[in-house]
Amino acid sequence: MKLVCSQAELNTALQLVSRAVASRPTHPVLANVLLTADAGTDRLSLTGFDLSLGIQTALTASVESSGAITLPARLLGEIVARLSSDSPITLATDEAGEQVELKSSSGSYQMRGMSADDFPELPLVESGKAVKVNARALLTALRGTLFASSSDEAKQLLTGVHLHFDGKAMEAAATDGHRLAVLSLADALAVETTVSSEMDDEGENFSVTLPSRSLREVERLIAGWRGDDQVSLFCDKGQVVFLAADQVVTSRTLDGTYPNYRQLIPDGFARSFDVDRRAFIAALERIAVLADQHNNVVKVSGDNTSELLQISADAQDVGSGSESLSAEFTGDAVQIAFNVRYVLDGLKVMDSDRIVLRCNAPTTPAIISPKDDDIGFTYLVMPVQIRS
Template sequence: MKITCSKQQLTEAVSNVQRAVSTKSSIPALEGILLKAHGQEVTLCGYDLELGMTTTIEASVEEPGNLVLSARLFGDIVRRLPGEQVCIASDEKNITAITCGLSEFSIVGIPAEEYPEIPSITGETTIDLPHSMLKSMIRQTIFAVADTDAKPIHTGTLFELGGGTLRLVSVDGYRLAIREEPVQANEEASFVVPGKTLNEVTKLLSDSEEETLSLVVGRRHILFKIGNYTVISRLLEGEFLDYKAAIPAASSTEVLVNTRSFIESVERVSLLITDRLKSPVRCLFEDNEIKLSCSTSMGRANDQFEAQITGSNVEIGFNNRYLLDALRNAEGDEVKVQLNGPLSPMKLLPREGNAFLFLVLPVRLKSDS
C-alpha cells in the first residue's frame, strides 16, 4: 500500500475513528485502525465488537491495499507531524513508513486479514433527522442512562417511533427522562441504543437544522450515517422499564419556576455536600416560595426564592446531583414542576407543551429532632 493524503483530513479522521477502537482486546488487530486504500480514497475503520466507526478521505493512491496500524501510536504520530501532506507506504511484511516534511517513522503493522468483519445491516427501518434535533434529544435524555450493569438494558436509551413521533426514554432507577419530537416517518419501531454509542454520535453531530443524518435500524444493529461517517452499533436486548406506568398520573402541587434561579439555589446549598458527606437537599414549597436547606457535619445552609405555586404545600428531599441534572437539561427560562406529596416522584415539564418530561425520585427525609 502506498498513499498520499492531507495531514489535516487524516488527523481529523483518525481522532474520530480512534474513539471506536478497543483499548484492551485479546485480538491485537482490534486495538488498531484498519486502513483500506482504493481508487482515489482511503477508508479508516475503528471497531470494538460493539461499536464501529468508518470514514473515507481523499487520497492519491499509488498502490492500493489494506493494513491495520496501532490506533494509539498512529494517532500520536499523525497529530504531531510537521507538514501538510502525509505519505504512508507499507511493504509485504506490513512494515509501514509514515513520512511528512522532514519527519519519518517506520512502524510495524498488522495484516488486514486479522481484522474482524464489521457487521453489515439490512435496513428494516430508515429515518432521516436534522442533526440539531437528534443532538438535542440525546442531550436531554443521556444524563438519565444507567451507568451500572445491574440491568444492562437501562445502560441505553429507548427509541420509540410511531404515529409520526420519535420518543427517546432513559431511566436509571432514580430518574427518568423522556424527549419527543414530530418526525416525517410512517414506520413503527422500538429499540434500545447503548449510551456509549449515543455519546459518540453526538460528537459527530453539528447544531445545523439543514444537515440531516440517516438512522438505519436492523434486527440487532443500528447504523448512523452522519456526513462522511458511518457509525454501527449493536442494539441492547432485554425488557425495558414500563416507563408509562412510572409516571404519576395526578399532582397535588404545581409550581412555575425560573430554571436559572432554581439551579443557582440548589448549587448554593449543595456546597456542604461532598462525596464523603452526602445529604439530601430539603425543598419546602409553600406561599409562592421555595425554601431549600441542607445540613451535613460541615454545617447548615438555607436559601429561598420566589415561585408561582398552586395547590398543597409540600416538603420533599432530593439527591442534589439528580435534581441539578434534570434542571440543567430542561430547555427554557421557566419550567413546570408537578408534585404529589413527599414520596411521589417530582415531574419536570416545559412551561408549555410536552417536548420533555423528567422524573426525579425523592429521598425520604428524616424528621428534624
C-alpha cells in the same frame, strides 16, 4: 498502498475512530485501526471496531495505489498528532504490505502493521427496519436523555437509551431507576417510517434500545456537523447502523423489554412550583457545596403564605445552609427532598427560562419540565425519604 493526505484531516479522523478501539482487546488486531485507500475515488477510509461499537469515517487523499492495512491505533494517533499541520503526510506500505512509512516535512516514521484480512468486518444491515432522522432532532433527543441512563452494568438494559419511532414521531427515554428523562419529537423523521418488504407497505412503529456509549459517539458526530444532514438508521438482528455522509457508527442493541416508563408518570399533581431555571440552578449549586459533604440531599419546600421557594441542606457535623427563590406556588404546603445532582442534571439540559416542578406528596415521583415546552420534555425524579 501509497497516498498523500492532510495531517489535520488524518488526525481528526484518527481521534474519531480510535474511540471505538478496544482498550483491552481480546485479539491483537482489535487494538488497531483499519486504513483502506481507494485510487478510484481518491479516498482514505479509517475504521475502529471493538466488536460492540464500530466507527468508520473517510477523508480526501491523493491515492497513487490502492490497498489496506491495520496499524496500532494509539501509536499512529500519537505520531500523527505531533507532526506538523503545515506539511501533508505521505503514507506508503512496503512490498510485503506489513510495514508502513509515514513521511512529513519534519521526518519519517516506520510502523509495523497487521493484515487487513484479520480485521473484523463492520456489520451491515441490509434488511429490517430503516428510518431517516433529522440530525438536529436526534441530537436534541440524545442530549435530553443520555445523562439519565444507568452506569451500572448489572442493569444492562438501563445502560442504554430507548428509542421509539412511530410515523414521523420519535420518542427517546432513559432511566437509572432513580430518575427518568423522556423527550418526544413530533417531526423528527424526514419521511414516514419505512420497513423491509416483509412488513406491510404502510409501515409500523418500532422500538430499539441502544447502549449509551454508542449513542454518545453518535451525539459527538452530529454535534460536529455544520449542515442539516439527515441520519439514516438501519436496524436488524440485534444490530443498528447509523449512516451519514462519510461516517458510519455501528452498535449492538440491548436485548430485553424496556420498562413501561409511561406508567411511572402521574396523571395529575396537587402542588407545583414555577421558578426561574437559571436562578434555581445557581441556588442548588451553592447548596450542593454542603449537600455533597454528607448525602447529596437537599430539601425543597413552599407554601401559599409566601411566594418563595425554600432550598436547604443539612450536612451532619459540617454545617447547614438555606436559599430562598421567588416562585409561584400552588397547592398545600409541602417539603420534599431530592438528590441535588439528579435535579441539576435535568435542569441543565433544558432551554426554557422558567421551569415547573410538580409533585403530589413527599414520597411520590416529582416531575420537572420546561414551562413553555415545545418539544415534549419530561423529567421524573424520585424523592429521597427523610426523617423528621
